[in-house]
Amino acid sequence: xxxxCHQFTMGLREFIKDYFLGFWDYETPKVMVVKNRTLGVIxxxxxxxxxxxxxxxxxxxxxxxxxxxxxPESSVYTLMRGSAVxxxxxxxTVEYARPSEGGDVISTILRRExxxxxxxxxxxxxxxxxxxxxxxxxxxxxxxxxxxxxxKRTGRCVQYYNYTFxxxxxQTWCPIEEYAVVREPALEEAINxxxxxxxxxxxxxxxxxxxxxxxxxxxxxMRKYLRKCYYNEEKEPYCPNFRLGYIAKxxxxxxxxxxxxxxxxGVFINWKCNLDLDPSHCKPTYSFRRLDLRKDQxxxxxxxRFAKYYRKDxxxxxxxxxxxxxxxxxxxxxxxxxxxxxxxIISTVTAMTSVGICTIICDWIMLTFIDxxxxxxxxxFDEINREPSVTLPTELSYINSYGSNHSDLSDGVPL
Numbered sequence: 001x002x003x004x005c006h007q008f009t010m011g012l013r014e015f016i017k018d019y020f021l022g023f024w025d026y027e028t029p030k031v032m033v034v035k036n037r038t039l040g041v042i043x044x045x046x047x048x049x050x051x052x053x054x055x056x057x058x059x060x061x062x063x064x065x066x067x068x069x070x071x072p073e074s075s076v077y078t079l080m081r082g083s084a085v086x087x088x089x090x091x092x093t094v095e096y097a098r099p100s101e102g103g104d105v106i107s108t109i110l111r112r113e114x115x116x117x118x119x120x121x122x123x124x125x126x127x128x129x130x131x132x133x134x135x136x137x138x139x140x141x142x143x144x145x146x147x148x149x150x151x152k153r154t155g156r157c158v159q160y161y162n163y164t165f166x167x168x169x170x171q172t173w174c175p176i177e178e179y180a181v182v183r184e185p186a187l188e189e190a191i192n193x194x195x196x197x198x199x200x201x202x203x204x205x206x207x208x209x210x211x212x213x214x215x216x217x218x219x220x221x222m223r224k225y226l227r228k229c230y231y232n233e234e235k236e237p238y239c240p241n242f243r244l245g246y247i248a249k250x251x252x253x254x255x256x257x258x259x260x261x262x263x264x265x266g267v268f269i270n271w272k273c274n275l276d277l278d279p280s281h282c283k284p285t286y287s288f289r290r291l292d293l294r295k296d297q298x299x300x301x302x303x304x305r306f307a308k309y310y311r312k313d314x315x316x317x318x319x320x321x322x323x324x325x326x327x328x329x330x331x332x333x334x335x336x337x338x339x340x341x342x343x344x345i346i347s348t349v350t351a352m353t354s355v356g357i358c359t360i361i362c363d364w365i366m367l368t369f370i371d372x373x374x375x376x377x378x379x380x381f382d383e384i385n386r387e388p389s390v391t392l393p394t395e396l397s398y399i400n401s402y403g404s405n406h407s408d409l410s411d412g413v414p415l
Contacts, residue, residue, distance in 0.1 A: 032380055039366055046358040054351040063274070064347035066337030072271070073202040074332040076104040082193035091187065098304070107302070107327040108193060108244065110259040111186045115177045115320040117312070123174035124160045124167045125149055132167045140168035150176050177320055186259035191245035194230075195328060198240050199284065201271050203336045208275060212284045214238035237283055244326065250288040261301035262324040264292040268331050275338040282336070291329065302327045
């Protein structure tokens with residue numbers, strides 16, 4: 001047992017010694033010419049593929065020869081336009097647009113649910129609220145507030161409006177929305193409403209400022225153009241007017257369904273500018289995508305509530321409106337590039353260095369699959385001792401006479 005332990009200790013000591021001494025060895029590549037046509041064809045083919053890939057991907061696709069900027073400064077201004085007849089009412093921008101004008105978010109009302117003439121008072125809680133149903137006053141705790149309900153309980157059990165069952169009485173705006181709500185039909189005419197989106201983008205590194213509106217000779221011509229144009233990717237790429245129907249179609253949404261549930265649609269403005277070309281080529285592209293989760297019915301769609309307050313017979317009253325609509329979130333992305341010598345040099349050196357992978361692949365094939373691979377292995381790897389008195393082997397003398405570390409093999413046989 002002691003002998004085995006001693007041998008293990010000695011072996012471990014020798015391993016550590018050899019590893020420590022070997023750590024200080026110097027390795028240098030050895031040039032060896034192998035005249036094997038198969039291996040040569042593989043080598044040149046891999047070289048061609050690697051160089052072609054770098055030229056196409058790095059220089060053409062990614063434009064690695066350019067200095068780039070991906071965090072531009074951008075501003076967005078939105079405005080809704082249009083009017084519609086809804087029953088006996090005329091809806092204009094003030095009625096259906098929230099906010100009426102502003103930044104990178106704007107929404108429009110497509111359908112309303114209205115609760116008229118609400119006043120502060122007491123009334124029955126809705127029966128769907130947890131623990132709201134009761135038979136006697138002791139079932140209702142006075143002062144209790146259910147955050148899923150509508151108000152504070154008074155401690156009384158009262159008849160649910162004109163029904164036979166009872167629920168707990170609450171102090172709130174009465175009558176409650178679920179009981180007295182009036183659901184209006186959808187505003188289908190909104191499909192022709194127009195959204196004006198003005199966007200400007202600034203690339204401070206290159207001192208380039210661009211806008212998404214077509215240049216005009218004077219303001220009068222500009223106003224005339226903006227009143228009549230509608231965005232078209234091919235015909236009118238600089239027109240900032242978008243129909244709601246067009247936006248829904250591009251987002252692959254049914255406008256009638258959006259009127260029922262509402263929805264959030266992202267308007268993505270993408271600026272991809274090659275500043276080596278004329279600035280007129282720097283123009284935006286638009287894409288549209290539904291952002292709310294349609295699969296999750298509980299959180300899908302878009303709606304919000306607001307109230308119109310007034311005084312009736314000296315009592316403060318309100319009309320509560322639950323509005324379903326489309327919310328547009330304008331999101332701007334920008335990327336600009338321009339030729340610069342520094343990234344060009346870095347990318348070129350990287351591409352040239354990566355060609356070295358060809359040698360690694362061909363060495364592996366040569367030492368693994370080619371006939372007489374043992375001969376190649378013996379000639380490729382040499383070990384030279386550190387003692388100065390050691391005479392160079394015959395084959396190393398041949399190498400030095402042929403050239404600096406240069407040997408020539410023809411199908412595995414020295415010439």
